[in-house]
Amino acid sequence: MTANQSPVWHPFTQHGLGEPIPLICNAKDAKLYDADGNSWIDAISSWWVTTHGHANPRIMAAIRDQSEKLDQIIFAGWTHEPAETLAAELVRITPEPLTRVFFSDSGSTSVEVALKMALGYWFNIGEARSRILVLEHSYHGDTIGTMSVGERGVYNRAWQPLLFDVDTIPFPHEAMEQATLDALEAACAAKPAAFIVEPLILGAGGMLIYPAWVLAEMRAICARHGVLFIADEVMTGWGRTGTRFACDQAGVIPDIICLSKGLTGGAIPLAVTLCIEPIFDAHFSKDRGKTFYHSSSYTANPIACAAAKANLEIWRDEPVLQRVDALAEAQAAHLALLSQHPRVANPRRIGTIAALDVTAPDSGYLSSLAPRLAAFFRTRGILLRPLGNSVYVMPPYCTDATELGKVWEAIAASLDEL
Secondary structure, eight states: OOTTTSOOOOTTOOGGGOOOOOOEEEEEBTEEEETTSOEEEETTHHHHTOSSOBTOHHHHHHHHHHHTTOOOOOOSSOOOHHHHHHHHHHHHHSOTTEEEEEEESSHHHHHHHHHHHHHHHHHHTTOOOOOEEEETTOOOOSSHHHHHTSOOSTTTGGGGGGOOOOEEEOOOOTTOHHHHHHHHHHHHHTOOSEEEEOSSEETTTTOEEOOHHHHHHHHHHHHHHTOEEEEEOTTTTTTTTSSSSGGGGGTOOOSEEEEOGGGGTTSSOOEEEEEEHHHHHHHOSSOGGGSOOOOOTTTTOHHHHHHHHHHHHHHHHSOHHHHHHHHHHHHHHHHHHHTTSTTEEEEEEETTEEEEEEOOSSOSTTOTHHHHHHHHHHHTTEEOOOBTTEEEEOOOTTOOHHHHHHHHHHHHHHHHHO
């Protein structure tokens, strides 16, 4: 079935271009397969979610087992074992001040929850603080609140009338870090409600990397001024940057942290927002008007929670960080070999994420090179989805040397052939 015959409207897809949309029938480890036996190496972890590989047997077993016990139950005023066990384990593996776990469904909703928690905190304690600080080039999701705290551009200009105003702190480019810190210091002096960041690397903003010491300084500035610090670890969490959470590398403990994507190993949608006790206390009251009014029908779905429990058990029982380290070293080696190519600019890596810019007449998110590169990779059995003229590789941790070599061989070929 072609894109025009199907009734499906795909995300971030311009159907008017008539590009082929492969129909995937099954997946295993780092590979995707169609009905004809064609396969693709999933070099972006299916939009950054798959950590241990597709159809991980431990996670699949947990899903099957839970589906025969309890599929869904209202979570407002009711609870279940998978959610309770998962929440307790999340509190155990995150820094001690993060004591409360609020469930939601996706990265966007986890950030919406974080923003509402922050504003609710100040409202309930009687302080008029509602301004949000954001980092330049950030992306936090596609709901109204998350678009408001993300970079403004072609991907959200149609909804500009719905977005609330924020104050933007310049990205800490190399040799410009102090300007970022000075701008944050000045903005925090005006007593905003919160500052939200993607720790160490901005994903959809172009895989822009900044050092851990800058993250630590930004956290310290917020602490001095009593500004709530929100870490959006939706993409950066679960090993992508080389540690379980990116904040670990800076010794940073946020007031609120957002987790999703790899939370279930990428098998099924789930998200959590963890916060410090004072934020929960500001909503704890006999006054029902101070209730945290946020939910969705599938909050803390038992099957999704069971998958996340299995993921945390894998982290506990298996050498996940050793796999992360091995993949990171392999990524570094491949990137180094290609970094001297005349069409490569700004090669960069953090943990298992490697990226480079391809020099082109037009750059940025709408670069005409992006769909050509994606098509080139697709015909060579590789799933890569460039961000404009930026090509990045973020594969599952089970990706073997042969598969990773094919990915980088395809990138090298694209530089010469396109």
